Amino acid sequence: MKVSIIGQGYVGLTISLFASAVHEVIGFDTNQTIVNDLNRGLSHIEGVDSALLAERIADKHFRATSNPKDILESEIVVIAVPTPLSKDRKPDLAYVDAACKTIGENIGHPVLVINESTSFPGTLRNYIKPTIEKSSNKPVEHMYAISPERVDPGRGDFNQKNTPRLFAGLTPEASAKTREFYSKFCDQLVEVSSPEVAEAAKLFENTFRQVNIALVNEFAQIAHALGISVYETLDAANTKPYGFMKFTPSAGVGGHCIPVDPTYLAAVAEQNGAPATFIRRANEVNLEMPKYVVDRVQADNSGTLQGKSVLVIGIAYKPNVADVRETAAELVIKHLRDRGAVVSWHDEVVGSWHGESSAPLSGADIAVVITKHDVVNEQHILASAPYVFDTTGKVAGAKGL
Ligand SMILES: NC(=O)c1ccc[n+]([C@@H]2O[C@H](COP(=O)([O-])OP(=O)(O)OC[C@H]3O[C@@H](n4cnc5c(N)ncnc54)[C@H](O)[C@@H]3O)[C@@H](O)[C@H]2O)c1
Secondary structure: OEEEEEOOOHHHHHHHHHHOOOOEEEEEOOOHHHHHHHHOOOOOOOOOOHHHHHHHHHOOOEEEEOOHHHHOOOOEEEEOOOOOEOOOOOEOOHHHHHHHHHHHHHOOOOOEEEEOOOOOOOHHHHHHHHHHHHHOOOOOOOEEEEOOOOOOOOOOOOOOOOOOEEEEEOOHHHHHHHHHHHHOOOOOEEEOOOHHHHHHHHHHHHHHHHHHHHHHHHHHHHHHHHOOOHHHHHHHHOOOOOOOOOOOOOOOOOOOOOOOHHHHHHHHHHHOOOOOHHHHHHHHHHHHHHHHHHHHHHHHOOOOOOOOEEEEEOOOOOOOOOOOOOOHHHHHHHHHHHOOOEEEEEOOOOOEEOOEEOOOOOOOOEEEEOOOOOOOOHHHHHHOOOEEEEOOOOOOOOEEO
């Protein structure tokens, strides 16, 4: 099948490489630097192998482009663009809108459009389809389907092949073609009765994680107030063989999914008159964690951070990736600076961020571990400052949650 994948980021590039094992894939992205790098066989995503990318280019199974005319001959167009929150933390479909216009303005024959971008129930039916139709120069009867993406960047055990894939078409024909497309490279397809169910399931999966993370973050604060170890308590609870799933505390949630997707669910719930108080509160608890961490660090350091040098270790939102979107480190650094601390950060995986570069892992008054990459040595962390506060539970011997 001739397939175009709009957006060549974490999701789009990952799916491009799996799909191009069996299909002919054009990776369309508006970022010319990414396009140039991809065409030189350079992957910008952890877990997407540059050697495999180069192989697919050499086989003529994959090519990147920023020219919308290159998607003209597609049978299938997959949308994999960002769905972030706006400044006032509301769903922002501007990238989806632009992708729909690219499809509408450039494709004049019927194709299957599959949305993999995460969004609220009704997006495919009430937003994507009308936007494409409105921007088409002539009436075209495209097919439409949703298959929410479940990729977890940096993860080795589950990938596009062995992670069951939900999907639903707006019509039986769209469902059938969607199955045909994915079944060539994905072991298990799960068809649901409507696109809205697939869209909602994706949001609920991430909301489940968000509320459980918030719960364990709140529990960490309770455990500290009670003078017991949160980690020992969680391990104890986890000996129950059923009805319990262990989550661990942290400085908050990050990435493009957990801090964002539940807000999409809450927004659509409230538009439909259903309260989402639990989801909203979970989001607040997670967003309050950076302040709690800094309060704890300040309390342990004679009640003041004024003039103290603080090294924040690990600014990526999770281990072994360079992704800093929505990272809790950002708020931790803000709270530290607001209290007069002189803050630098160490993260060789990220390298540079907000015009600053990774600082040496040494010489600070205080170190605060937000994310522990595997490449960072535990002993080096402990030696980086006389006081080390660890939010990850991975640095034995440090103070922590
Ligand atoms: N990253 C994840 O782990 C993950 C997991 C599951 C689902 N998702 C969802 O997948 C979607 C994509 O996320 P991502 O992490 O791949 O984002 P990303 O930021 O890594 O990549 C998006 C890419 O789209 C490109 N782009 C933006 N607008 C474009 C346009 N109009 N036309 C062509 N290209 C355009 C950007 O240049 C970028 O390269 C989001 O809805 C996200 O919620 C992400």
